Amino acid sequence: MIYLQLFWEFLKIGLFAVGGGMATIPFLEHLSQSSGWYPLSFITDMIAISESTPGPIGINMATYVGYNVGGLPGGVIATLGVVLPSMVIVTIVSRYLEKFNGNRLVDSAFYGLRPAVTGLILVAGLTVVQTSFFHVYELADFARLTEVLDWRKLLFFGIMFFAIRKFNKHPIFYIAVAAVIGIVFQF
Amino acid sequence: MSDPKQKTDTLLRLYLTFFKMGMVTFGGGYAMLPILEREVVEKYQWAEKEKVLDYYAVSQGLPGIIAVNVSVFIGYHRRKVPGGVAAALGVVSPCILIITLIAACLQNFQNNPYVRHALAGISVCVCALIASTLMGLWKKSVKDWTGFLIFLVVSALSLFTSLSPILIVVAAAVCGILIQEARRRGAK
Numbered sequence: 001m002i003y004l005q006l007f008w009e010f011l012k013i014g015l016f017a018v019g020g021g022m023a024t025i026p027f028l029e030h031l032s033q034s035s036g037w038y039p040l041s042f043i044t045d046m047i048a049i050s051e052s053t054p055g056p057i058g059i060n061m062a063t064y065v066g067y068n069v070g071g072l073p074g075g076v077i078a079t080l081g082v083v084l085p086s087m088v089i090v091t092i093v094s095r096y097l098e099k100f101n102g103n104r105l106v107d108s109a110f111y112g113l114r115p116a117v118t119g120l121i122l123v124a125g126l127t128v129v130q131t132s133f134f135h136v137y138e139l140a141d142f143a144r145l146t147e148v149l150d151w152r153k154l155l156f157f158g159i160m161f162f163a164i165r166k167f168n169k170h171p172i173f174y175i176a177v178a179a180v181i182g183i184v185f186q187f
Numbered sequence: 188m189s190d191p192k193q194k195t196d197t198l199l200r201l202y203l204t205f206f207k208m209g210m211v212t213f214g215g216g217y218a219m220l221p222i223l224e225r226e227v228v229e230k231y232q233w234a235e236k237e238k239v240l241d242y243y244a245v246s247q248g249l250p251g252i253i254a255v256n257v258s259v260f261i262g263y264h265r266r267k268v269p270g271g272v273a274a275a276l277g278v279v280s281p282c283i284l285i286i287t288l289i290a291a292c293l294q295n296f297q298n299n300p301y302v303r304h305a306l307a308g309i310s311v312c313v314c315a316l317i318a319s320t321l322m323g324l325w326k327k328s329v330k331d332w333t334g335f336l337i338f339l340v341v342s343a344l345s346l347f348t349s350l351s352p353i354l355i356v357v358a359a360a361v362c363g364i365l366i367q368e369a370r371r372r373g374a375k
Contacts, residue, residue: 055282058252086251090259112363114328119341132310160315182308
């Protein structure tokens with residue numbers, strides 16, 4: 001029963017992949033070898049598609065693999081499998097968090113967690129900057145920085161940032177405008 | 188029950204709001220933060236800014252996809268288990284629709300030049316949105332010098348080492364407890 005197998009495999013990924021969507025990649029590589037459902041080369045395509053479509057990357061990858069293995073029901077089942085552990089675990093943790101709301105130790109822990117997660121978000125943002133502003137992925141030589149930096153994008157970033165701070169429109173508005181500008185100016 | 192906001196958190200509204208967010212999140216869980224703040228914090232006032240940040244912090248250390256974990260946290264916060272389920276299903280539904288559509292009918296979608304240019308524009312925009320969100324978070328999260336120190340150390344560790352984010356998150360929580368307890372002792 002392929003659907004049951006799909007569900008089980010993605011349940012395991014949802015349970016053990018800690019740290020977000022990209023953390024699922026090693027599991028998908030392993031699954032490729034153990035199940036033979038798709039070749040390893042398929043994973044690169046899958047990452048490209050996941051990154052070029054909306055939605056959390058981890059979910060997109062589950063749907064994509066599931067669809068290719070078992071059609072539409074396969075996509076739905078793999079996605080539900082990857083999400084189910086989150087639902088159960090977060091529900092349990094939520095219950096405890098609300099119970100200990102106002103607890104001195106928990107508050108103190110969050111005193112340390114909040115700046116930490118702000119740092120993690122900053123670094124996640126910088127990773128996006130690295131891949132979207134530069135023509136190369138790894139910056140090997142800082143002396144050649146100006147050659148690989150895309151100045152048009154940097155200018156666009158400045159304008160966007162100013163507009164976001166100044167006009168406070170819905171993020172969807174800015175995303176739509178950015179897509180159009182990307183096409184018009186051939187980013 | 189006299190709170191007028193109470194009416195906005197029906198299961199259907201939760202599902203649809205998270206559907207909308209899943210639809211326009213390009214990238215991982217953190218790319219969802221700007222739109223999440225707009226919808227959950229500002230528009231519906233389902234949770235305060237600090238609470239959302241706390242959910243991100245805990246989600247980082249839990250298994251599963253961060254965007255889904257945060258969605259379940261917010262859904263559960265409003266409407267318990269059914270709320271968590273509605274939020275999770277909401278955020279994954281657009282993925283199922285869009286990916287299925289692409290896998291079924293749009294071969295080489297990711298190599299289409301229009302798609303690539305549009306995405307390049309969007310990714311710059313996502314940077315600007317995250318930068319703007321970070322400025323708002325900064326005031327809520329880094330409140331004093333020790334907080335700033337934690338922020339600096341975590342940023343450096345995450346940028347220059349391949350330490351697991353779980354380890355970083357757990358260490359930060361322990362630091363928070365130690366610092367605050369030391370302060371309480373000092374105050375006595």
